[in-house]
Amino acid sequence: MKYDVIIIGAGAAGLAAMRKLVKAGRHVCMLEASSVTGGRIATMHDGFDQPVEAGAEFVHGKLPLTFKLIKEAKLSCEPVEGKMIGIQNGEWRKEEHDHHWKEFMRQLRKLKTDITVHQFLDEKFSAGEYLELRRAVQRLAEGFNLADISKASILSLRDEWKNIDKKQFRIKGGYDQLIKVLYDHCVGSNAEFYFNSVADKISYKKHVVVHTTDKNKFEADNLIVTVSVGVLQSGSILFDPPLKEHAVAIQGLGFGAVIKFLLEFKTRFWETYDPDIGFILSDEIIPTWWTQLPTKSKLLTAWMGGPKAIENLFETNSSLLQNILLSLSSIFKIAPAVLRDELRNYKIVNWLDNPFVKGGYSYNTLRSREAKEILNTPVYDKIYFAGEAVSKSDSQGTVESALQSGYDVAEFLLK
Numbered sequence: 137m138k139y140d141v142i143i144i145g146a147g148a149a150g151l152a153a154m155r156k157l158v159k160a161g162r163h164v165c166m167l168e169a170s171s172v173t174g175g176r177i178a179t180m181h182d183g184f185d186q187p188v189e190a191g192a193e194f195v196h197g198k199l200p201l202t203f204k205l206i207k208e209a210k211l212s213c214e215p216v217e218g219k220m221i222g223i224q225n226g227e228w229r230k231e232e233h234d235h236h237w238k239e240f241m242r243q244l245r246k247l248k249t250d251i252t253v254h255q256f257l258d259e260k261f262s263a264g265e266y267l268e269l270r271r272a273v274q275r276l277a278e279g280f281n282l283a284d285i286s287k288a289s290i291l292s293l294r295d296e297w298k299n300i301d302k303k304q305f306r307i308k309g310g311y312d313q314l315i316k317v318l319y320d321h322c323v324g325s326n327a328e329f330y331f332n333s334v335a336d337k338i339s340y341k342k343h344v345v346v347h348t349t350d351k352n353k354f355e356a357d358n359l360i361v362t363v364s365v366g367v368l369q370s371g372s373i374l375f376d377p378p379l380k381e382h383a384v385a386i387q388g389l390g391f392g393a394v395i396k397f398l399l400e401f402k403t404r405f406w407e408t409y410d411p412d413i414g415f416i417l418s419d420e421i422i423p424t425w426w427t428q429l430p431t432k433s434k435l436l437t438a439w440m441g442g443p444k445a446i447e448n449l450f451e452t453n454s455s456l457l458q459n460i461l462l463s464l465s466s467i468f469k470i471a472p473a474v475l476r477d478e479l480r481n482y483k484i485v486n487w488l489d490n491p492f493v494k495g496g497y498s499y500n501t502l503r504s505r506e507a508k509e510i511l512n513t514p515v516y517d518k519i520y521f522a523g524e525a526v527s528k529s530d531s532q533g534t535v536e537s538a539l540q541s542g543y544d545v546a547e548f549l550l551k
């Protein structure tokens with residue numbers, strides 16, 4: 137069977153592209169390594185009192201494509217609520233930007249040539265009085281953007297951080313409902329789905345042939361590759377003949393790591409400290425925590441992102457749990473044994489350890505702009521790259537950017 141288009145990866149980008157192509161009458165084959173759709177949108181519907189997000193959780197502002205799908209599927213969205221609390225050396229305070237933050241942004245606005253975050257801090261804020269500012273910037277870059285500050289572009293982060301205080305939302309009932317809307321539109325005579333189909337080799341001459349680990353072959357005129365940067369950089373998919381400038385471009389993208397901890401307790405014990413906790417940013421081993429406010433839930437989520445998550449790749453779940461309890465104990469001044477007893481259920485999701493993702497999401501390096509230009513041009517007019525990391529959308533590393541990239545590549549191909 138020869139298809140018009142093969143898509144590798146049934147995440148947001150792959151399904152968005154498929155939807156457009158199928159609608160335009162193209163015969164499309166989807167190869168997905170796992171047994172389900174969604175990729176890094178991974179709502180869990182079992183084991184907890186409510187649907188729980190192992191991957192994407194927030195809609196960062198009124199993002200046009202995401203909200204269009206939400207509206208189309210008649211889903212409801214809930215604005216995220218609660219206070220942002222900072223904890224330093226055990227001391228609780230309402231989190232506010234460091235008092236040097238305004239100066240930091242002023243210097244950033246003046247910057248014309250791109251450098252790394254590390255270089256920028258070294259050049260402009262090396263004096264002792266800026267120690268806290270430097271720590272705060274590093275925390276933000278690593279925690280929010282999963283970035284390594286020795287590689288991340290300061291100008292890209294400047295553009296993202298301008299929008300950091302925007303309202304965030306959660307999709308009631310789970311992020312995966314967005315994926316379901318896309319999937320439902322794709323299913324039909326023009327679309328074929330192959331799950332548990334791991335692409336490991338792509339040959340391209342007259343046509344494109346995708347080989348899978350279970351020794352199947354799929355042939356098409358065109359191919360869209362939407363796998364994560366982690367998968368592409370690992371070389372687990374072989375290209376024959378080998379890619380040239382596209383291969384260099386792939387290595388130029390930044391891709392961070394993240395471990396997400398989902399903890400369901402018997403009670404909302406944190407409410408005795410403050411009933412309005414939204415987020416906690418601390419200097420503990422597991423630094424970032426959040427509740428589900430405004431939903432009154434017994435779930436606490438913890439987050440370890442950036443180089444710290446990479447350092448913890450080989451930690452066992454029991455040692456990670458130990459660190460969770462120690463961090464939480466230090467924040468709430470409750471003995472770890474008492475917290476362990478309070479804990480009803482938990483799940484540790486290490487995305488670097490997932491063979492079909494190998495990380496969290498992308499951030500911009502000094503080479504990203506040029507790399508994206510290259511990756512947005514097809515190889516031999518046959519192989520197209522899509523996915524959150526190659527999107528030129530302003531919402532770097534998000535579901536919105538994945539959707540944008542999927543729609544864009546389909547439109548490009550249809551032209």
Ligand SMILES: Cc1cc2nc3c(=O)[nH]c(=O)nc-3n(C[C@H](O)[C@H](O)[C@H](O)COP(=O)(O)OP(=O)(O)OC[C@H]3O[C@@H](n4cnc5c(N)ncnc54)[C@H](O)[C@@H]3O)c2cc1C
Pocket residue numbers: 144145146147148149150167168169170173174175176177190191192193194195196333334335336362363364367373394396487491492493495496497522523524525533534535536538
């Ligand atoms: C922990 C975490 C939290 C996040 N939080 C948010 C958030 O709050 N808000 C937000 O907007 N974004 C968030 N993101 C980012 C967001 O989830 C991603 O940007 C987006 O889902 C990526 O979609 P994609 O289609 O580009 O890639 P993916 O979702 O990774 O899809 C690629 C697909 O390719 C498949 N695949 C991989 N290798 C192969 C192969 N060899 N053969 C066949 N198939 C293969 C994978 O299984 C996967 O299904 C988060 C990500 C993570 C990991």
